[in-house]
């Protein structure tokens with residue numbers, strides 16, 4: 001899986017700082033040293049790494065302390081925001097011409113996945129944007145490329161414009177655009193020739209096609225597996241052609257991720273799509289924010305923190321945090337939390353935002369449907385005040401009484417009590433208070449705790 005090494009290293013580093021109630025300058029320096037190594041190892045351009053580290057440091061040290069997040073969480077928030085910004089910040093969408101058809105020129109080196117991506121993009125435009133693209137086979141130097149595009153076109157049931165390999169690409173582009181106008185295609189996707197290396201002849205030809213076709217978008221297809229080379233290729237193409245967007249292919253492979261992180265920063269050209277497999281529907285719009293969260297293993301944890309900030313009484317959260325640390329979280333707190341969480345939205349949606357939650361120890365048996373939660377609530381509400389405060393007094397007759405009172409079985413009650421104990425242990429781990437270093441894996445929780 002792509003980014004695995006980087007994700008693991010960053011997450012390990014962040015785990016160390018996450019639970020900290022106080023973060024010193026030295027803590028940040030230590031952390032940033034590890035982050036720097038992790039990025040360099042992932043083949044991120046060294047200049048990019050340097051800038052990134054400097055800006056995270058500055059922001060992490062200079063930021064105001066927010067009441068609702070621990071300092072450790074705030075540092076993570078900064079890393080996430082900067083990583084997102086590095087990859088372009090906002091999602092960058094494919095161009096739409098004011099006047100149809102929108103002309104898109106696909107460029108790139110041989111083997112990067114250009115022809116495949118051209119077909120994938122056509123499919124995407126039709127499926128997601130309800131468009132009617134015309135595919136154009138303008139790679140006349142690799143005869144197999146024309147055939148390949150035609151085959152893909154057939155598979156998609158989409159027209160492919162081709163004039164064989166004896167007509168110049170400029171002429172092919174010209175005729176294709178007239179045909180698209182006549183036949184009311186709203187996108188023209190021109191698959192141009194690739195080479196093994198960048199050379200002048202190739203660039204000259206691409207410039208001529210560009211001159212004539214006046215593309216609204218020039219998408220450069222690069223192979224993520226080639227790491228820094230992909231970034232260098234992007235830089236050269238960009239200098240010559242003013243590329244408007246990058247498609248990073250083969251992100252499904254075990255690329256270290258450097259290209260995805262550096263391309264925008266080095267070339268100032270946004271990644272617009274990523275290829276996630278060989279199949280025709282495995283092209284996805286690139287979302288910097290989601291990618292950053294994925295690398296940091298945070299899922300939507302930041303959204304969750306924001307949601308919590310606006311819905312949860314901050315003082316109560318602090319109190320709760322203290323209780324969790326001291327292991328005196330009771331069933332009363334549990335009920336209160338249940339109410340608070342419910343205020344945030346549907347339970348499964350909220351839980352779905354916590355990555356790795358279902359994998360966490362003691363969690364996997366908990367069902368996340370509201371019915372199950374209703375049952376749990378009934379059991380808890382059937383407990384006496386004393387039982388809620390101190391479940392350890394729960395003997396057989398108390399358990400039986402609770403089961404009867406809540407319309408459940410003794411097994412249900414036993415299970416809940418067991419889960420509650422497991423949960424308390426896990427909470428303690430997640431607040432970063434355990435001494436068992438290296439074992440805790442509450443990845444992505446950012447120290448934010450939910451009692452489920």
Ligand SMILES: Nc1nc2c(ncn2[C@@H]2O[C@H](COP(=O)(O)OP(=O)(O)OP(=O)(O)O)[C@@H](O)[C@H]2O)c(=O)[nH]1
Nearest residue numbers: 110111112113114115116194249250275276277278
């Ligand atoms: N795993 C994976 N394979 C991909 C992806 N995109 C393209 N490929 C594969 O990469 C190989 C090269 O793709 P092509 O589309 O033939 O390459 P090209 O860049 O068009 O090559 P030229 O036409 O010679 O310029 C093919 O086997 C594709 O199936 C991707 O996102 N993931």
